[in-house]
Amino acid sequence: MTTELRVLRTSEWDRWYEGLDLAFGGVPQSAEKRELIRELTDFDRSLAAWDGDLCVGTAGSFRFEVAVPGGGLARMAGVTMVSVASTHRRRGVLTSMMRRHLDDIRGWGEPLAILGASEPAIYGRFGFGEATRLLKADIDTARVRLAVPDGTDAVRIRAAAPADALADCEALYAELVPARPGMITRLPGWERLGVLDAPENREGASRLQCVLAERDGRTTGYALFRTRPAWDDAGPKGTVEVQDLYGLDPASSAALLRHLFGIDLTSTVSMRNRPVDDFWQHLVSDLRRCAVRIKDEGYVRLVEVGAALEARTYRTPVEIVLEVTDSFCPWNEGRWRLSGDASGASCARTADAADLALDVRDLGAAYLGGARLADLAAAGRVRELRAGALAEATLAFESERAAWVPHDI
Known part of the structure; x- marks a missing residue:
C-alpha cells in the first residue's frame, strides 16, 4: 500500500481536518472553532498524505516571528496539525511529511521551526530539542496569602467582555513579546482563537471572563479566566481557571492576581501554562500549598x-x-x-x-x-x-x- 504526499487543496480541507481530528481523539469541536481554523489554515504550507481517497496524514505550518534572547525577532515556522492515521503508523508517513516540511521551511528562508509536541518522544529524531518548559499550579487561596509590591493599590481592576477588550489585550501582548524568548507575534485572526467560548467547550466551567488592569488611563495588564463552581458539606470550593495573565509591571500583575485570589465562592486558582520563573512564586506565603509542577512545552529545530x-x-x-x-x-x-x-x-x-x-x-x-x-x-x-x-x-x-x-x- 502506497501513499501520495501533496500540498493541501482547499476542496480537501474537510477530509484533511477530519483525519486530524480523529487522530487527536475525535471529540467534535464547535462549528465556530472549526470554521476559524479553516480560515487560518495556510493551504500553501499544509501537507496531506493520501491513500486513495483517504487522508492518512496531516501536517501544517505558519509563518511566525519569535522573540529570541536579546529582544530581537527571528523568522520561524510554527509546525502544527501533525497526525498519522492509526491504520498507517510505522510506514514512513510522518518521516516523509517532516522531510518535505523542513525542506520547504528552508526554502522559505525561515531558520527556525518550533512545535508543541503531543508526544515528546516523536520529534527528537527529526532534530527538535526540548527548548522551553511551562509551570502548572493549583494555589490554595484559602491558606495562601499574597504580599503585593508597592503601587498595587493604585491599579484599577475593571471587568470587560473578552471580545470588547480584545484590541487592548492584543496591543499589550504585542508590547510584551520582545521581553521573553519564545513569545510569538500574533498573525491576523489568531487573536480570535483565545476568546472563542462555545458552551460545549466549557466542560462545566463558566463563560470566559476578562479583567483589565488600568492606571492613569492606560491598560497595563489583563487576565482571561473561567470559574468552575464546586461545593461540599463545608461550603463552596470553586476554582478560578486562568487562561492568560499579563502585566506590564509588577504592580499590575500583582493586582490582577489579587483579584483572582479574591473571587467569591472559590478556594483555588489554577494555572496550566505559565513561565517557570513566574512572578507570583515570590509573592505567595506558602509555595508548598501551590502544587507547582513543571512540564515540557516548546521544541525548537534549527533549520539553518x-x-x-x-x-x-x-x-x-x-x-x-x-x-x-x-x-x-x-x-x-x-x-x-x-x-x-x-x-x-x-x-x-x-x-x-x-x-x-x-x-x-x-x-x-x-x-x-x-x-x-x-x-x-x-x-x-x-x-x-x-x-x-x-x-x-x-x-x-x-x-x-x-x-x-x-x-x-
Missing part, C-alpha cells in the same frame, strides 16, 4: 544553523567553534564559528578545530536559553573539546528571562 545563531544575541562575549551533527538535515553538518555578544553575532562555516561538539537537537534545546549547555554536557549530550569552552558558551547562551511559548501553535 548559521542563520539561526546569527538571529539572536549573546549575554556575554563568545568566540567558539561548534561541531554540529544533523542526520536529518545534513546541510547543517560540520563546524561553525560563532562570534557574538550583546550587540549581535556572526556564524559561518570553518575548518578550524572544534571547541564543543553536539547534535542539532541539543543546540535547539539551548537556543532560547531554556536548556543550559553545561547541563546538557553533564548528561553526555555536549562534549567539551577545548578547556573552558563549555563555561564560555553556557554563559553566552543564557537568557535573562526563562524561555516560554504561550502562543498556540
Whole structure:
C-alpha cells in the first residue's frame, strides 16, 4: 500500500481536518472553532498524505516571528496539525511529511521551526530539542496569602467582555513579546482563537471572563479566566481557571492576581501554562500549598544553523567553534564559528578545530536559553573539546528571562 504526499487543496480541507481530528481523539469541536481554523489554515504550507481517497496524514505550518534572547525577532515556522492515521503508523508517513516540511521551511528562508509536541518522544529524531518548559499550579487561596509590591493599590481592576477588550489585550501582548524568548507575534485572526467560548467547550466551567488592569488611563495588564463552581458539606470550593495573565509591571500583575485570589465562592486558582520563573512564586506565603509542577512545552529545530545563531544575541562575549551533527538535515553538518555578544553575532562555516561538539537537537534545546549547555554536557549530550569552552558558551547562551511559548501553535 502506497501513499501520495501533496500540498493541501482547499476542496480537501474537510477530509484533511477530519483525519486530524480523529487522530487527536475525535471529540467534535464547535462549528465556530472549526470554521476559524479553516480560515487560518495556510493551504500553501499544509501537507496531506493520501491513500486513495483517504487522508492518512496531516501536517501544517505558519509563518511566525519569535522573540529570541536579546529582544530581537527571528523568522520561524510554527509546525502544527501533525497526525498519522492509526491504520498507517510505522510506514514512513510522518518521516516523509517532516522531510518535505523542513525542506520547504528552508526554502522559505525561515531558520527556525518550533512545535508543541503531543508526544515528546516523536520529534527528537527529526532534530527538535526540548527548548522551553511551562509551570502548572493549583494555589490554595484559602491558606495562601499574597504580599503585593508597592503601587498595587493604585491599579484599577475593571471587568470587560473578552471580545470588547480584545484590541487592548492584543496591543499589550504585542508590547510584551520582545521581553521573553519564545513569545510569538500574533498573525491576523489568531487573536480570535483565545476568546472563542462555545458552551460545549466549557466542560462545566463558566463563560470566559476578562479583567483589565488600568492606571492613569492606560491598560497595563489583563487576565482571561473561567470559574468552575464546586461545593461540599463545608461550603463552596470553586476554582478560578486562568487562561492568560499579563502585566506590564509588577504592580499590575500583582493586582490582577489579587483579584483572582479574591473571587467569591472559590478556594483555588489554577494555572496550566505559565513561565517557570513566574512572578507570583515570590509573592505567595506558602509555595508548598501551590502544587507547582513543571512540564515540557516548546521544541525548537534549527533549520539553518548559521542563520539561526546569527538571529539572536549573546549575554556575554563568545568566540567558539561548534561541531554540529544533523542526520536529518545534513546541510547543517560540520563546524561553525560563532562570534557574538550583546550587540549581535556572526556564524559561518570553518575548518578550524572544534571547541564543543553536539547534535542539532541539543543546540535547539539551548537556543532560547531554556536548556543550559553545561547541563546538557553533564548528561553526555555536549562534549567539551577545548578547556573552558563549555563555561564560555553556557554563559553566552543564557537568557535573562526563562524561555516560554504561550502562543498556540
